[in-house]
Amino acid sequence: MSRISEQESLQFGRVAVLMGGRSAERPISLRSGAEVLKGLLSAGVDAFPIDLCKEGAEPVAQLLDAEFDRAFLILHGRGGEDGTLQGLLEMMGKPYTGSGVAASALGMDKLRCKQLWMGAGLPTPPCCVLTPETDLNQVAELLGYPLMVKPVHEGSSIGISRVMNLDELKAAYAQAVSYDHLVIAEQWIKGSEYTIAILNGTALPIIRLETSHSFYDFNAKYEAADTQYLFDDQLSDEKRTELQRLSESAFAAVGCTGWGRVDVMMDEKGEFQLLEVNTLPGMTDHSLVPMAARQAGLSFEALVIEILKTSLNTEAR
Numbered sequence: 565m566s567r568i569s570e571q572e573s574l575q576f577g578r579v580a581v582l583m584g585g586r587s588a589e590r591p592i593s594l595r596s597g598a599e600v601l602k603g604l605l606s607a608g609v610d611a612f613p614i615d616l617c618k619e620g621a622e623p624v625a626q627l628l629d630a631e632f633d634r635a636f637l638i639l640h641g642r643g644g645e646d647g648t649l650q651g652l653l654e655m656m657g658k659p660y661t662g663s664g665v666a667a668s669a670l671g672m673d674k675l676r677c678k679q680l681w682m683g684a685g686l687p688t689p690p691c692c693v694l695t696p697e698t699d700l701n702q703v704a705e706l707l708g709y710p711l712m713v714k715p716v717h718e719g720s721s722i723g724i725s726r727v728m729n730l731d732e733l734k735a736a737y738a739q740a741v742s743y744d745h746l747v748i749a750e751q752w753i754k755g756s757e758y759t760i761a762i763l764n765g766t767a768l769p770i771i772r773l774e775t776s777h778s779f780y781d782f783n784a785k786y787e788a789a790d791t792q793y794l795f796d797d798q799l800s801d802e803k804r805t806e807l808q809r810l811s812e813s814a815f816a817a818v819g820c821t822g823w824g825r826v827d828v829m830m831d832e833k834g835e836f837q838l839l840e841v842n843t844l845p846g847m848t849d850h851s852l853v854p855m856a857a858r859q860a861g862l863s864f865e866a867l868v869i870e871i872l873k874t875s876l877n878t879e880a881r
Contacts, residue, residue: 576633585642
């Protein structure tokens with residue numbers, strides 16, 4: 565991609581790339597932020613980084629002290645992806661990339677996002693909320709083994725476990741609740757896993773995931789060398805279109821705008837099941853949105869510029 569024009573640069577003004585934060589995904593956010601910053605600078609954008617919460621810094625003071633015209637958000641997890649930062653920026657009158665307050669909050673909340681999809685008639689695996697008082701035997705009877713245990717407000721598969729029996733279920737709940745007070749058990753879906761990047765409401769090329777792990781966990785996402793990201797989706801034209809339209813509908817149902825990613829499984833009956841929506845996906849060298857964009861003919865620089873443009877139309881949120 566050639567550099568943007570001087571007129572476009574003036575339109576964007578000074579851009580703060582907001583990264584870091586306090587969530588468990590802070591290290592991934594810093595990696596994503598570094599890549600985004602490099603891409604923006606390469607494209608000719610007047611951009612600079614802000615590592616929110618760096619060394620105990622107060623994030624509100626950091627933003628108030630900084631001089632910028634708009635923000636490129638790349639904070640993963642709570643405090644950055646859940647509507648909190650979006651609300652603060654709106655109070656400051658600063659445009660920002662991606663989804664607004666409500667959609668960000670819903671997207672970060674796996675339980676309420678699933679409830680919204682179910683209410684909209686969109687397919688998603690059944691689940692149960694786990695509490696210290698929950699009868700885990702009843703959960704296992706309802707959902708069957710194996711099943712997944714997930715902290716509701718974490719991303720990057722942090723705190724997620726696949727369990728095969730009651731003892732593992734107890735241990736998985738103890739681990740998940742150490743990350744989040746709200747935990748769900750979700751029915752395990754056996755089949756192919758897909759991820760679909762969304763840019764300006766349109767699905768990018770589908771990526772099929774293959775991993776040697778029992779599921780696509782944190783290590784498989786960011787560290788393993790044998791995880792495969794395949795554009796050979798093994799779908800018919802009809803099923804491919806169905807999956808893209810489903811992902812676009814799921815994204816829109818939550819109220820998401822700009823860009824994001826939808827994760828989907830195909831079950832043994834050949835039906836698609838929505839897992840979650842990610843309103844601020846990773847942008848590291850292992851990340852899926854840049855891969856899909858490249859497949860669609862967009863360089864990383866072109867991708868970050870397209871995402872930055874979403875900050876120009878805040879009325880669409």
